[in-house]
Amino acid sequence: MLRTLSVVCSLPFLASLAVLMVNDLILKAAFPGWITGKLSDVAGIAMVGMLSTALAPSRRFLRFTAIGMGFLWWKSPASSPFIEWVNAQHWVEFGRVVDYTDLVALAILPWCDRLAREKTAEPMSWPLWRRLLAVPATGLTLLGLVGTSAIPTRQTYEIRDVSSSEAMRREDVVAAILAVAAKHSLACRQACDRPTEEQRLEGRGMWLIYRFVGPKAVSIEVSAFPGAIFVGSSGFQRADAVRQDIRAEFAARFKGLEYAEPLSPPR
Incomplete structure (x- = not known):
């Protein structure tokens, strides 16, 4: 728990979260194109990669394989039945563009793994600050990862x-x-x-x-x-x-x- 909290409250993770939210809420609409289209994928994969290192630091190959296969499934037509089923429940609507070039975002995983290991090795400084930051950071993380695929x-x-x-x-x-x-x-x-x-x-x-x-x-x-x-x-x-x-x-x-x-x- 402390290891995960250390990563979620770290500067690299919060920076990735900020990039994801700003890109989805502002940049995609203001500057539509290849860069803003890929930026959310890179930031999202960075967040998932750092979290996976915090949760299972000793299983790097398994983690990278699971993230890669999951992302490939999401970006392929194979995920369409699942998306249609979720949208039919009227909880929230999701959508995504089938674009295999988005898989380039997976290249950031090794860097995220190393960064997360460095953060989990650090002592939990400023305990009160970390506790106060944990709840909003976790909530925004969930909303950011969900919101990036929300249908306009x-x-x-x-x-x-x-x-x-x-x-x-x-x-x-x-x-x-x-x-x-x-x-x-x-x-x-x-x-x-x-x-x-x-x-x-x-x-x-x-x-x-x-x-x-x-x-x-x-x-x-x-x-x-x-x-x-x-x-x-x-x-x-x-x-x-x-x-x-x-x-x-x-x-x-x-x-x-x-x-x-x-x-x-x-x-």
Whole structure:
């Protein structure tokens, strides 16, 4: 117990936890790409590796094999039935991208093993500080490891002009969408030079994608990471606020529009 507590309260472990949480809550949404996609995997494997050393320091080969096989299973289609079963229980929704290049994160295990051994060999200094830090560090560790695979909430709907045979004026539609995006601090990240075709607007762990799907309709998708586990409102609440503002903005600017949503409820 003391050995595990020593690792959980160590600076390398807490740094890995901080990287995992900041990357999942902020960086992935602000800077989507290869680096932020792999950073959470590296930080998560580092935490699991250090914990495994604290729990079973003398069984290095067995630990590395178990972590490697478990991570391979999670990143492969073989884990899909389990994920579907968990999601069907409606406790919490998980998701992951099948990407075998994520296995590169396993290369950090030897370094984590050595680091954890050094920390468990150290005496438990500052006993009171360690006790106070143990509970929040353990709780955040569980939330961090679970949250990295949480599915962002997603809402999709379509707005159509049913008032006349004339095409929608796309510039006016774009102006209405951008007004709502500005209210929620969403800035254009993709297709910024094609506003009358499509755009992706992002900010604060949320993104809005719109596409014109004909002369008289625009499709809108709003997604948000489930940040309520740690701070702020939930992803669903934030996405729903954007949806309501879009409805209000379009109702104020246009007449004769039809607002269509999918039959299944949004996640």
